Amino acid sequence: xxxxxxxxxLLDPTRLSIVSLLVSVEWAEFGWVRESVGMSPSALSKQVSxxxxxGYVEVKKGYVGKRPRTWLALTTAGRAALERHVAAxxxxxxxSQRAAERRDT
Amino acid sequence: xxxxxxxxxxxxxxxxxIEQRRDQARAASEQESRWVSVVFGVAIFAQLAAPDxxxxxxxxxxxxxxxxxxxxxxxxxxxPRGGALLGRPTRxxxxxxSPRFIRLAQLVMVAVAVICFLGTRxxxxxxxxxxxxxxxxxxxxxxxxxxxxxxxxMNSLAFRGDGKGSLDGGTYGxx
Numbered sequence: 001x002x003x004x005x006x007x008x009x010l011l012d013p014t015r016l017s018i019v020s021l022l023v024s025v026e027w028a029e030f031g032w033v034r035e036s037v038g039m040s041p042s043a044l045s046k047q048v049s050x051x052x053x054x055g056y057v058e059v060k061k062g063y064v065g066k067r068p069r070t071w072l073a074l075t076t077a078g079r080a081a082l083e084r085h086v087a088a089x090x091x092x093x094x095x096s097q098r099a100a101e102r103r104d105t
Numbered sequence: 106x107x108x109x110x111x112x113x114x115x116x117x118x119x120x121x122x123i124e125q126r127r128d129q130a131r132a133a134s135e136q137e138s139r140w141v142s143v144v145f146g147v148a149i150f151a152q153l154a155a156p157d158x159x160x161x162x163x164x165x166x167x168x169x170x171x172x173x174x175x176x177x178x179x180x181x182x183x184x185p186r187g188g189a190l191l192g193r194p195t196r197x198x199x200x201x202x203s204p205r206f207i208r209l210a211q212l213v214m215v216a217v218a219v220i221c222f223l224g225t226r227x228x229x230x231x232x233x234x235x236x237x238x239x240x241x242x243x244x245x246x247x248x249x250x251x252x253x254x255x256x257x258x259m260n261s262l263a264f265r266g267d268g269k270g271s272l273d274g275g276t277y278g279x280x
Binding site: 023025028031069086 | 112113116117119120122123126127129130131133134185186188189190194195196197198201
């Protein structure tokens with residue numbers, strides 16, 4: 001397996017979880033993502049900043065009434081990175097399954 | 106823990122985690138503030154009960170108000186601020202929804218519109234008094250009380266399991 005197939009940013013399980021949460025949605029509230037991954041706001045902010053600096057996640061800030069809100073969205077680059085990462089993970093699993101089948105026969 | 110995790114096992118675990126997170130995000134689309142179901146339940150009741158109580162002029166105003174309400178709801182659904190006001194933390198991407206479900210939903214919406222149109226025309230001539238009020242109360246109460254369950258049932262039909270998405274594939278290991 002070529003290590004270059006993996007996205008180094010997504011090798012971190014927390015960042016992978018954040019990107020996986022965002023891949024099926026157009027946007028998600030920061031608070032909901034924080035609850036879903038079970039992190040503190042500061043810890044999530046740090047991970048989101050890393051993803052944002054790589055262009056994987058877009059952060060929008062605004063107000064609902066007088067309350068500030070933050071929304072996260074996966075960019076096209078982030079989606080493509082996750083697709084490549086998933087394909088690399090699948091190849092590992094499939095190669096392992098084929099190797100196991102060869103051993104059994 | 107001294108258990109050694111082999112790379113294939115770790116990869117399978119990562120794939121399962123990705124799927125679980127996607128399911129979690131899809132399930133979040135069921136979240137909505139209770140007041141939304143209440144408003145729509147009351148609106149449906151008002152629409153169907155109107156012929157029993159108010160004049161034709163007032164009925165057309167009620168119909169207009171419901172159309173505007175539906176339009177505002179759709180606009181709110183499509184942007185994050187509106188979604189937040191509705192109590193929705195996320196909005197599911199359209200390509201996550203099965204094309205078959207979209208076609209079915211469009212047919213159902215047309216059917217409901219036709220039934221509502223015919224219903225408001227035929228209800229004043231119904232054989233029993235206050236038929237519209239009773240039907241409106243039943244439909245409105247169902248929406249208010251079971252709206253979340255109906256949404257969950259629709260979601261289970263809506264999300265594509267056809268494996269055509271670039272992230273869709275086999276399931277690895279036990280779930």
